[in-house]
Amino acid sequence: MKKGKVSIREHGLVPKHEIMEGGEVKELLEKYKIKKEQLPKIKSSDPVIKEIKAVMGDVVKIKRRSRTAGKFISYRLVIE
Amino acid sequence: MEMRVAAKGKEEVAKELVRGEVEEETAERIKEDFMLVELTVGLDELLELEIEEEYAEDILMMQGRREEGEVKLGDIELKVNKSEIPEKVKEELKEKLRAVRTKLSVEKLDAILNKVEGKYEKAKVEPREAVGIVAAQSIGEPGTQMTLRTFHYAGVGAIYITLGLPRIIEIVDARKKPSTPAMKIKLAEEYASDRTKAEGLAMEIEETYIQDMGKVEASTEDMSVWVSLKEKELKRRHLEREEVEEKIKDIGTDVLVEAVEDGKLRIHAKNNLYHELLRLEAKVSNKLVTGIEGIKRVIVRKDTDGEYMLYTEGSALKKIRGIEGVDFRRTTTNNIAEIAEVLGIEAARNAIIEEMMDTLEEQGLDVDARHVTLIADAMTMDGEVKQIGRHGLAGEKASVLSRAAFEVTVDNLLEAAMYGETDKLKGVTESVIVGQPIKLGTGAVELVAR
Numbered sequence: 001m002k003k004g005k006v007s008i009r010e011h012g013l014v015p016k017h018e019i020m021e022g023g024e025v026k027e028l029l030e031k032y033k034i035k036k037e038q039l040p041k042i043k044s045s046d047p048v049i050k051e052i053k054a055v056m057g058d059v060v061k062i063k064r065r066s067r068t069a070g071k072f073i074s075y076r077l078v079i080e
Numbered sequence: 081m082e083m084r085v086a087a088k089g090k091e092e093v094a095k096e097l098v099r100g101e102v103e104e105e106t107a108e109r110i111k112e113d114f115m116l117v118e119l120t121v122g123l124d125e126l127l128e129l130e131i132e133e134e135y136a137e138d139i140l141m142m143q144g145r146r147e148e149g150e151v152k153l154g155d156i157e158l159k160v161n162k163s164e165i166p167e168k169v170k171e172e173l174k175e176k177l178r179a180v181r182t183k184l185s186v187e188k189l190d191a192i193l194n195k196v197e198g199k200y201e202k203a204k205v206e207p208r209e210a211v212g213i214v215a216a217q218s219i220g221e222p223g224t225q226m227t228l229r230t231f232h233y234a235g236v237g238a239i240y241i242t243l244g245l246p247r248i249i250e251i252v253d254a255r256k257k258p259s260t261p262a263m264k265i266k267l268a269e270e271y272a273s274d275r276t277k278a279e280g281l282a283m284e285i286e287e288t289y290i291q292d293m294g295k296v297e298a299s300t301e302d303m304s305v306w307v308s309l310k311e312k313e314l315k316r317r318h319l320e321r322e323e324v325e326e327k328i329k330d331i332g333t334d335v336l337v338e339a340v341e342d343g344k345l346r347i348h349a350k351n352n353l354y355h356e357l358l359r360l361e362a363k364v365s366n367k368l369v370t371g372i373e374g375i376k377r378v379i380v381r382k383d384t385d386g387e388y389m390l391y392t393e394g395s396a397l398k399k400i401r402g403i404e405g406v407d408f409r410r411t412t413t414n415n416i417a418e419i420a421e422v423l424g425i426e427a428a429r430n431a432i433i434e435e436m437m438d439t440l441e442e443q444g445l446d447v448d449a450r451h452v453t454l455i456a457d458a459m460t461m462d463g464e465v466k467q468i469g470r471h472g473l474a475g476e477k478a479s480v481l482s483r484a485a486f487e488v489t490v491d492n493l494l495e496a497a498m499y500g501e502t503d504k505l506k507g508v509t510e511s512v513i514v515g516q517p518i519k520l521g522t523g524a525v526e527l528v529a530r
Contacts, residue, residue, distance in 0.1 A: 006401070006408050013412065013419065013427035013434075041463040048424040062426055067433075067449040070167030076425075079463060 008047050016063040017048050020075070025059045028075060042076035054078050151184040163193050165200045208524040210508075212458070215451035222445040223248065239379060239393050241414065247439045251432060254459065254467035256417045261395035263375075266410035267388060275380065278388040281405045282378040283317055285392070287371035290364055293317075293324065298361040303352050305361045307345040317370060327369050372399045397422045420465050428465050432456040482509040 008014055020028070029036060036059065042049055044056050054060055058078045066072040156177045160170050173196060177184070184192075205211060226245040242250060242260045250258055265285075271277045290296060294309040309324060325345060328337050336348040347364060349357045377393040395413040400406055401422070413419060414435060420428035436452045458473060459466050466472035470487050477483050480496040480503045496503075503510060508518050517523045 008401075008423050008427075010409050011423055011427065012410055013430045014423050015426050015430070017426070040457075040461045042425055043463040046424045046463065047422060048426065064426070064430075066166075066168075067437075067453070068166070068168065070169075070171065072166075076463070 007051065009051055014048060015065065017052055017054075018061045018063075019052060019054050020059045020061050024061075028059070036077055039075050039077040041079045044078050044080055049078055056080065151181055151186055151189055153178060153181065155186065155189065156181065159189060159193055163197055165197060169196070169200065206521070208519075208521050210520050211454055215454045218451045219248075219440075219447055219455070222440065222443075222447055225445065226443050239377065239391055243439060243442055248436060251416065251435055251439075252455065252459070252468045254416070254465045254472065258414055258416075260393075261374075261413065261415045261418075263390075263392040263395045263397065263400065263411065263413045265390040265392065265400060266407040267390065268405050268407050271405040272387040272389070272407075275388055277405070278380045278390065280318075281403075282380050282390050284370065285372050285375055285390075285400065285403065286378040287373055287375050287394075288317060288369045290324070290328065290367045290369060293319075293369060296361060296365045298357050300354065300357065302346075303349045303357055305347040305349070305357070305364050307347065307364060308343065309345070319370065324369055327367055328364060331363050331367060372396045374399075416465060425460050425463055425465070429456045429460040432459060432465075477507070479503050479505075479507045479510050481505075481513050482507050485509045485513065 062074045064072045160174050293313045297306045338346045374396040375392050375394045379391045383389050395415045397413045397418045401408045416431050419431045433456045440447050474486050480501050484492040511518045
């Protein structure tokens with residue numbers, strides 16, 4: 001059994017996660033008139049978050065594949 | 081630059097487009113519409129700026145315009161991409177528009193797009209609609225038609241997988257481990273096309289204990305445990321007698337293993353205590369020789385694409401990653417907690433949707449994916465998989481009355497009283513209890529006189 005690990009980000013179930021820039025986050029929050037804390041959360045211990053090296057307080061942009069819409073962009077706030 | 085102007089064939093146009101990072105398929109299609117000279121300006125710009133594909137296409141489309149009124153494939157691409165509709169609708173619309181392109185004019189195209197945008201806007205759910213309740217009803221009603229039987233053939237050998245209502249309950253309860261964990265392992269190319277290789281891999285990951293390889297006996301006569309390995313089992317698993325011997329030695333530093341002439345292994349007990357001997361016997365029997373712990377059985381099957389793949393009873397996603405021959409990217413398990421741990425919350429969300437939709441579809445029920453998606457979203461909101469119920473979503477509601485109305489009424493009221501909680505009476509349940517209009521749908525809007 002040789003070890004040749006593939007990145008979990010390549011797994012079919014894992015959508016693309018991206019750390020958002022400060023300006024982008026501001027724009028997003030203004031668009032929906034919400035505070036950062038009202039976004040869905042993702043833990044800093046999440047394996048994908050660890051791989052992309054996001055830290056607490058970052059907002060990640062998630063490009064999901066949707067059954068109905070084809071592509072759908074979602075956001076999560078990194079916590080703990 | 082000059083070289084580019086010189087080459088005029090349609091193929092060259094396509095090649096240039098591909099070079100400009102336009103998808104090959106799109107390039108093939110739009111090459112018919114453009115002359116190379118028309119492309120050069122746009123292409124140079126896009127190569128320099130490394131513009132995103134969509135934007136690059138836009139530029140190319142603009143460059144290609146010759147007469148007003150005539151609709152080109154480029155127009156369709158550009159205008160549809162710019163419209164405010166979801167990706168999937170865009171693709172479908174493009175496909176249909178391309179088919180009738182020659183009958184279109186720019187005005188007609190605009191009119192169609194306007195109509196589609198309008199229809200899409202109308203199809204959106206209204207603000208303040210109680211989507212959660214609609215989702216619950218939409219899954220609950222067909223749920224009454226589901227089998228209550230826990231087990232069902234999955235069509236794969238003799239591996240049983242929980243299906244039907246019990247499986248749905250298992251998913252929304254966010255159990256740490258499903259009642260019948262199972263994996264679907266896809267294989268790397270060379271293994272997927274070769275049955276022998278696939279079977280070899282199956283043997284490699286199936287957990288095998290000493291007791292599966294032969295007889296383990298404790299003898300009180302000489303206070304030792306005797307192991308007689310079966311030649312057939314050794315051969316089947318491509319193992320050497322010495323390898324197994326080494327494995328037994330791993331049990332402890334003070335274990336004395338002795339190979340006796342007739343192929344038997346003698347393991348001496350530390351002392352002459354009977355219970356020590358029995359403990360040693362159990363330890364030897366349950367020593368893992370090969371395979372991955374937790375994978376009880378592996379079955380090789382051909383999938384619908386003609387690829388060999390492995391179905392397992394038992395699940396160990398973390399350990400399967402990095403094993404040669406396994407295509408981890410396409411390997412899944414029905415253990416959602418495991419997916420959350422290994423692949424993260426977003427993968428868990430996808431797994432919840434896939435598992436629920438598959439279970440519903442297997443029962444012949446047609447539930448809109450959006451209801452299931454909403455449930456998955458609610459369950460994964462806080463970054464971890466939460467159950468729908470007292471210990472999860474419902475237990476975290478802000479309102480005391482709402483929680484008390486759901487389950488364990490007295491406990492909830494007592495606790496709330498102890499901590500002096502306040503109920504703002506904003507939710508549905510609270511409103512029903514105190515008899516005020518529910519803040520949902522039309523009840524959520526108020527008129528203000530100025």
